[in-house]
Amino acid sequence: MAYDHPRGESSGDAALVALAAGGSEHAFRTLYRAYVRPVYWLAHGLVGNPADAEEVTQETFLVAWRKLPGLDLAGDSLLPWLATVCRFQAANRIRKQKRDREHTAGAADENLVATVDVEQQVVDGALAEAILREVEGLGELDRAIFRLCAVDGYAYQAAADELGVTQGVVRNRLSRIRTRLRTVVKEST
Structure with a gap:
């Protein structure tokens, strides 16, 4: 039985990436809809709360929109690259939150500040990479x-x-x- 890619492309995401890199908002929206949920799940696992996960997800796709013109897609899926961007955005957010906490330590209610265990981030990131590799296989x-x-x-x-x-x-x-x-x-x- 012949099978078509869910987005109508037989070559994976490469055609959509090329169109989006050329400025096609429709192609980018298609990629966004395809990957926003797994990127959010990864972000949530890294930052630990829904609000920050939403911010990291949006930042990930903003970076993707800016960097797609120079991207040479290595495989059939954009997801591994998006996961890497997401991890960097999450790390940036965590560093910023840590700096903010350090500067406002006396004024902030420490019970409201979510702390992120760096070791757990590494484990979560490695686990996400392993799952993504398995799905790609x-x-x-x-x-x-x-x-x-x-x-x-x-x-x-x-x-x-x-x-x-x-x-x-x-x-x-x-x-x-x-x-x-x-x-x-x-x-x-």
């Missing part, structure tokens, strides 16, 4: 199923309809993908 259909169900929140039947496969195929493959990712998580912790 999946076949095209499995990556699409993962993206639709785990990232975009599609129900099994909706994903099956989108991909032109049966609900059973989606359910079984997603179960195998989750088992595979649980193994990665166990090995990384």
